[in-house]
Amino acid sequence: MTQHEGGPAPSRRALLGWGGAGLALGAAAAGGAAAVARTNDDPNSTASSAVEFHGAHQAGIATPVQDRLHFAAFDVTTEDRGEFAAMLKEWTAAARRMTAGKPVGDGAFGGLAEAPPDDTGEALGLRPSRLTLTIGFGPSLFGKFGLAGKRPEALVDLPRFPGDNLDKSRTGGDLCVQACSDDPQVAVHAIRNLARIGFGKAAIRWSQLGFGKTSSTTPGAQTPRNLMGFKDGTRNIAGTETDRLKKFVWAAAADGGANSAWMSGGSYLVARRIRMNIETWDRASLQEQEDVFGRDKGVGAPVGKSKEHDAPFLKAMKPDAHVRLAHPESNDGATILRRGYSFTDGTDGLGRLDAGLFFLAYQRDVRKGFLPLQRRLSASDALNEYIQHVGSAVFAIPPGVRDKDDWWGRTLLTEEG
């Protein structure tokens, strides 16, 4: 990692093929390389490159999905709006540097011997690893700083769904930062340094580490498997599908009601920690497992079809099959962009693997995306026997940071709306 000033090298830009709107047009190639990132030590590989921080949309949504996640939800502890804005500016500056593969502030060494270094140092020498940092604002934030008039209607409080067993210490938050990277140390470093800058202004409420992306935003890339061993989310929106992104993911000025002009170009995120009953699942027969999903376990083809990407014939599946219930056709076209990760947090004290899916869904309007989908799934999904939703949060994801003078939250905190 170099410490000189300046943006990402033009060659990296070209490699990623960024369009003016900040979409990854050359995503297929980038995604293909990412699949082998863990074993690829070639410093010229795309896995080592930086993802552009600036753009109309925040990186980390439609940009190619990286291998690792550190997601953190924060409570805002300051009551001073100016101080909150100053922290967001400081966060933006740090995020701008870290996503470019540079250390925070004056770096991790070489400064005053008596002072702790600005950067914690564990990412020194590591490549940018396609780090993306994506910020979001939770419903509870709009009760603070006189922001009530800016809460978008599309940012709904999620109802309690049947079967939910939500743990308060893994639920909610005024702010979130999603750090995705091909190197877990780079993602952890990013959250750690933001948390440090935030002390006294924002405190981590909960966080989640994730590995093994369970969905892909790059067409052509193999759909990764979840911890149940199945390919899920084959029909996910790709970063190249400009029309579907516009229709289902990017918020428009008037979407969320009169209060949401500031959200134009943003999105809404639902995060759910879904615990899997791994041991009982593993004892289920192959037939049952395949019936539950509505796919075969080998190639991932929908029931009655032979290839993973074959269009599913929903009526051939059991009425409570997961794919059938989650499919847009069963939900008046409701479509979300999934960006989930598997997680394993050791064992739970009863000898059971504390593992599952950290589900991340982006959508243009929560009322038209996650809400109808989850209503249907929580009511009748066959998978419910093997999973439990234990954490939940929803966030408004503001538009991208335009340039070096812009900052996270500017449209929320400064513009009329």
Place this chain on the structure above:
Amino acid sequence: MGAIACAATALSISGCTQKDKGGDNAIQVTAADTTCDTSAKSVSAGQVTLKIENKGSKATEVEIVFPDDRIVSEKENIGPGTKYTLTAEVKAGSYEIACRPGMKGHGVRRKLEVSGGSTAKRDPRLDKAVAAYRQYAQDQADETVPRAETFAEAIKSGDLEAAKKAYAPSRVGWERTEPVAESFGDIDPKTDTRADGLEAGQKWTGWHRLEKALWQDKKIGSDEKTLADQLVTDLKDWQRRVGKAEITPTSMANGAKELLDEVATGKVTGEEDRYSHTDLVDFNGNVEGAQKAYELLKPAASKNDPALAKELDKQFAALDALLDKYRTTKGATDFVSYDKVTKGQRKELSDAVNALAEPLSKLAAAVVK
């Protein structure tokens, strides 16, 4: 070679130093109950000899001290009517000779200039801060010993309830100045070690061993009575040595941060006083000690980094206000039992500690800038 010629040449010549003894660098010190007369205000660097006579009515202590009050050399317990010769190697600089009748307090001070060789540059503002902090550390030790004696007496008389009551107060002074006590290396392992901190073969002594006897085993045996006496002896050792502790402006600033680290790792988790659950008393002591160090360094720090000083003022106030919620009596050092503090409340306390400790970690740099 005469003494005068010697003073003008390099003092590393050993013959010179020998001849100096009792010559040029000897100072008569006549101590009494309210006076401290010295025969010279300046000497040359090297071996300095104090010829002390106590003409007062009580035992006295005579010291040569640095501008920050650290003791260069001292003689305690010089009885009325007795004499003593104190010899010390002293480098160039400004010092004071202190007579402390009754061996207590600031004492009567006389200036002493030592010249020759190189003189280290000193910042009088920081010397003042260190001297005041040393005094604070001494006061805390002086106040702790009688409280520890009360605690020990209760144990020796087999009074379980009185001993429990005296436990937490006996720790306050120690907790306020823990980094100074810990700097001696050998006292802390004897007085403040927890069961899990013991090394192989180390006998468990001190406060937490007694805490376990009182709260968990609920009995006082002959071992506990011996350990109670031992605790008092070890704390008196600390009390005696505070004056010689190496304290600098940066060690004060880092000490303040370390006190918050103590809170963050041991108190906020409830590990420190796991049997008595008096963690918040220690917590408060750590914060008070950190605040004292900060207040003394603030004149220097706020000049170099006003924003940092403002932030520290704010975060100390916020943590104090949060601790107030848990005081059983307003303004007192009695706190609710830590096992009654919920997980959510502990998180809130932890957040407030982080909010203070992060800017506090920048204090040392601000002081030396």
